[in-house]
Amino acid sequence: MEKKRNVWILSILSIIMLVLGACGQEKSSTKSADAKESDKTIRIGYQKFGTLNILKSKGELETRLKEVGYTVKWTEFPAGPQLLEALNVGSLDFGHTGEAPPIFAQAAKAPLVYVANQPANPSGEAIVVQKDSPIKRVEDLKGKKVGLNKGSNVHYLLVKALEKADLTLDDIQPVYLPPADARAAFEGNQIDAWVIWDPFLSAAELELETKTIQDGEGLVANREFFLATDTFAENKEVLKIIKEELKKVDKWIEENPKDVAEFLAPEIGMSVEALDKTLKRKEYGLEEISKTALNDQQKIADTFYNLKLIPTEVNVFDASIDVKKN
Structure with missing residues (x-):
C-alpha cells in the first residue's frame, strides 16, 4: 500500500514538473520574442520645433525602415535636456538638441554619439x-x-x-x-x-x-545636433536611412517654409508669421559631423567648465565615432 502511495506521489510530482517546465519554456520564449521585438523598434525623441517633428508627420521614415524590418516609436520632449536624459537612461536611441545639452549630458557620462548637424545659424x-x-x-x-x-x-x-x-x-x-x-x-x-x-x-x-x-554673428555657431546612443550608432544601415530621410525633409522645409509654419503653429502655440520668419532665417543642408563642428562644441564645453556649470572637463571628441581630435 505504501509503495503504491509513493508511486502515485512521484507521478503527481512528475506531472507538476512537466507543467512548470512547459510554463518556464513558454515564459522564456515570450521574453525572447519581446526582446527581439524591442531590438527591432527604433525609439526617436523629438521636440515640437525641429526637423524631426516634420519627419515624423510625413511618415516616410517609417516606410523606409519597415523595408529593412524596423518600426519606429516617437516620443515628444519639452526640451533637449529632458530628451538627452531619456537617452542617458536607455529609453531612447536617437534624438536632436541644440549645442549646449550634449555638453551637460556628456559631463554626466551619457553614452551619446554625435551623428549629424544642421549648418551654423x-x-x-x-x-x-x-x-x-x-x-x-x-x-x-x-x-x-x-x-x-x-x-x-x-x-x-x-x-x-x-x-x-x-x-x-x-x-x-x-x-x-x-x-x-x-x-x-x-x-x-x-x-x-x-x-x-x-x-x-x-x-x-x-x-x-x-x-x-x-x-550670434561672429560670436557663436548655434547648431542643431542629431545624436544617438553609442550602441545604436553601431547600426550603420539604420543611421544611413535616417540621415537620408532627414536630408529629404530638410530640403522640403527649405522649399516650403509657409506650409511648415502653418503645420507647426497650432502645435507650438505660436503665430504662423513668427515661425515663417524663423524658418526663412534658418540655414539648411544636413551636414556630417566635422572637426570644425566639434571644435566649436569643445569651446562651449571649456567655457561651461570654467564657469563651473559642469562638474568635470569634457572632451567632445570622445562622443564622435568618425572624427578624431588630432
Missing part, C-alpha cells in the same frame, strides 16, 4: 531689449538684469558677447528663467534685456517690437 539667437530702452550696445548691460535660460546655447552667446565688450557675468545681474517666464519678465520690465533663440526670438521681434543689440 548664428542669427537665430540674440540679445534683445525693449524698443525704447536706453541700452544701445552690450557695454550698456553693465549692472543690468539680463534674462536667459541657464546652461543653454544663449548662455554661451551672452558670455561671448560680454567678453567682446570687456565684461563678464560678474558685471551684470543674470536672471535665469525658461523662455515663457523670461518673456513675461521682459514684457513686465522686470529684466532689462533678454537673451533668446528662435522661434521665441522671432515671436518677440514681431509681437514686442524688440531691439537687437547683439546676435
Whole structure:
C-alpha cells in the first residue's frame, strides 16, 4: 500500500514538473520574442520645433525602415535636456538638441554619439531689449538684469558677447528663467534685456517690437545636433536611412517654409508669421559631423567648465565615432 502511495506521489510530482517546465519554456520564449521585438523598434525623441517633428508627420521614415524590418516609436520632449536624459537612461536611441545639452549630458557620462548637424545659424539667437530702452550696445548691460535660460546655447552667446565688450557675468545681474517666464519678465520690465533663440526670438521681434543689440554673428555657431546612443550608432544601415530621410525633409522645409509654419503653429502655440520668419532665417543642408563642428562644441564645453556649470572637463571628441581630435 505504501509503495503504491509513493508511486502515485512521484507521478503527481512528475506531472507538476512537466507543467512548470512547459510554463518556464513558454515564459522564456515570450521574453525572447519581446526582446527581439524591442531590438527591432527604433525609439526617436523629438521636440515640437525641429526637423524631426516634420519627419515624423510625413511618415516616410517609417516606410523606409519597415523595408529593412524596423518600426519606429516617437516620443515628444519639452526640451533637449529632458530628451538627452531619456537617452542617458536607455529609453531612447536617437534624438536632436541644440549645442549646449550634449555638453551637460556628456559631463554626466551619457553614452551619446554625435551623428549629424544642421549648418551654423548664428542669427537665430540674440540679445534683445525693449524698443525704447536706453541700452544701445552690450557695454550698456553693465549692472543690468539680463534674462536667459541657464546652461543653454544663449548662455554661451551672452558670455561671448560680454567678453567682446570687456565684461563678464560678474558685471551684470543674470536672471535665469525658461523662455515663457523670461518673456513675461521682459514684457513686465522686470529684466532689462533678454537673451533668446528662435522661434521665441522671432515671436518677440514681431509681437514686442524688440531691439537687437547683439546676435550670434561672429560670436557663436548655434547648431542643431542629431545624436544617438553609442550602441545604436553601431547600426550603420539604420543611421544611413535616417540621415537620408532627414536630408529629404530638410530640403522640403527649405522649399516650403509657409506650409511648415502653418503645420507647426497650432502645435507650438505660436503665430504662423513668427515661425515663417524663423524658418526663412534658418540655414539648411544636413551636414556630417566635422572637426570644425566639434571644435566649436569643445569651446562651449571649456567655457561651461570654467564657469563651473559642469562638474568635470569634457572632451567632445570622445562622443564622435568618425572624427578624431588630432
